[in-house]
Amino acid sequence: GQNIDQPTEMTATEGAIVQINCTYQTSGFNGLFWYQQHAGEAPTFLSYNVLDGLEEKGRFSSFLSRSKGYSYLLLKELQMKDSASYLCAVWNNNAGNMLTFGGGTRLMVKP
Amino acid sequence: DTGVSQDPRHKITKRGQNVTFRCDPISEHNRLYWYRQTLGQGPEFLTYFQNEAQLEKSRLLSDRFSAERPKGSFSTLEIQRTEQGDSAMYLCASSLVERLEQFFGPGTRLTVL
Numbered sequence: 001g002q003n004i005d006q007p008t009e010m011t012a013t014e015g016a017i018v019q020i021n022c023t024y025q026t027s028g029f030n031g032l033f034w035y036q037q038h039a040g041e042a043p044t045f046l047s048y049n050v051l052d053g054l055e056e057k058g059r060f061s062s063f064l065s066r067s068k069g070y071s072y073l074l075l076k077e078l079q080m081k082d083s084a085s086y087l088c089a090v091w092n093n094n095a096g097n098m099l100t101f102g103g104g105t106r107l108m109v110k111p
Numbered sequence: 112d113t114g115v116s117q118d119p120r121h122k123i124t125k126r127g128q129n130v131t132f133r134c135d136p137i138s139e140h141n142r143l144y145w146y147r148q149t150l151g152q153g154p155e156f157l158t159y160f161q162n163e164a165q166l167e168k169s170r171l172l173s174d175r176f177s178a179e180r181p182k183g184s185f186s187t188l189e190i191q192r193t194e195q196g197d198s199a200m201y202l203c204a205s206s207l208v209e210r211l212e213q214f215f216g217p218g219t220r221l222t223v224l
């Protein structure tokens with residue numbers, strides 16, 4: 001089976017940096033995704049990591065360590081609009097070519 | 112707007128009724144996925160199609176759930192004899208075969224009374 005863990009909630013201050021961690025256990029790993037989901041809206045794609053290392057895209061960066069089964073999403077210069085749920089998802093070739101999502105981390109950005 | 116669309120956006124039904132939801136993917140996308148999401152949880156994979164072929168359906172929650180994509184374009188998800196536990200957001204997503212990134216629609220929120 002697969003197991004994906006991420007914190008349920010986090011709070012951070014506008015302008016600060018926050019790191020959202022995700023650990024996973026899976027076979028047939030073929031990449032890790034981060035999605036952002038505002039309340040009542042659809043998830044939107046943020047990043048995809050398949051190789052170890054850091055991928056940077058503007059204020060958002062994502063890191064992957066395959067040997068440790070670990071990823072994080074780093075958000076810099078936080079804005080109020082970053083308040084949302086952040087979903088970690090693992091692509092598994094052995095499980096019918098599907099994405100398995102974690103429960104999401106609800107981030108609240110305070111002024 | 113050329114994104115994924117879903118219809119209806121909201122559905123309220125009584126227990127025991129059948130419901131059908133529609134998803135129109137991004138036009139050039141050949142893969143289409145259905146997920147269910149309950150409050151405070153991540154999306155849960157249900158099934159997916161590549162063109163008109165349903166390649167994975169073992170994750171459908173029960174035999175009351177079925178999905179079709181008859182012409183390889185839009186898809187429908189049907190739930191028969193709805194139960195209160197079926198109340199959730201049903202999300203559709205699409206992608207190209209050669210790219211793993213999935214684009215999600217706005218979802219259909221189902222409430223079973």
